[in-house]
Amino acid sequence: MSTKFPDKAADPSAPAAIPPRERIVSSAADLFRKFGIRGIGVDAIAEAAQTNKMTLYRKFGSKDELLCATLRQVTQRAGAIWDELEREFSGDAAAQLKRWVEFQVDRLEQEPGGCDLANAAVELRDSDHPAHAVVQEFKNSQRNRLAAVCEAAGSSNPELLADTLSLLLEGARVSVQTSGPEGSSRRFKESCEATIAAFSSR
Template sequence: MKEHKRVKTPPRERILAAAEELFYREGIRGVGVEAIAARAETTKMALYRHFASKDALVAEWLRLVVVSEEAVFERLAAEHPGDARAQLWGWVRFIAERLAGCTGRGCAFNNSVAELPDRQHPARQVIEAHKVAQLRHVEALCAQAGLTEPKEAASKLFFVVEGAQVSASSLGTGTAGERLLDIARGILGEAPTSPSRERCGPQGVKRPPISGKRS
């Protein structure tokens, strides 16, 4: 019988997986490329073949986080077609359950912004573009849900979601999630039946596998 050899994950994927783990656990500034290469079982030279700099690697890691965040809205749209209010509540619940059910350092975006004060940094630009697009999407859902003053409602909802994620480390994840749901109820009205809890990844996000390509 022919023996099958185990296919090793390509270096680029291993580097991204190692970067995700280390950046989230120890912070961007606390991790050097040598540590990432070692965790990925490759070399520093190989890392630089795939990423021009550590900054480029950080930006690519955050692009993958963006993909996983966008996938939440895509899933909710598929689960609640034509029901914008249910999609909004699904998003709020996802954040609240992520806070209540997962441990870690909090939101990767907020952590990264704190470590990257330069707004011209490529990773900061990834984060800011994502947040603008996410707010616009929430505004569109608020309008579709027939909320009065949809832009104002979206702004309030977005603000409280962001605030819950930032304050979770000091208030406690359960308390922050409960307050989020309570305030969201005042914006969206009563919530429909709660969907099942999502499986959490390193920062509480249900993640697609890291790959060399991104959508």
């Protein structure tokens, strides 16, 4: 009599083990990043997610709705930095601000393709596209969080400092794409530190 071994457990990291919605969002985000929003269709997204168009449209009513879902996923990951800063430097806003700069330096090196949100906003010229609302809401919330940290750190003008740092970051992201890592973006950290010092009230 032969011994029957139990079936091998499914690999939780295998695509089929991941819920369809998550697979679709993840695949769409990767493809949008590689080929652009207009350069990829739902057929390719469904294939990459190992599903079909019927399932895709059942989970997302349209490609635009799917795009917004991918952008919200980006905002959730990017927005988590504030919780990390608070945990790591609780009660020390100056240290949080310094680490925020270092974090952005790391992102510039790790994401030479730029910010997914900004790239989407540039590609989608129709100002009424729903993705613009997602981008604007996130960018504004990030700027406001930054302003709050600047104020807690004792800045003489936290609102202006937050706007200046935000502009430096957006400019550095563009510089990486247009001039490479050895362009003006290499001075991002130095520029931020000089700006923070200039706005110090201490």
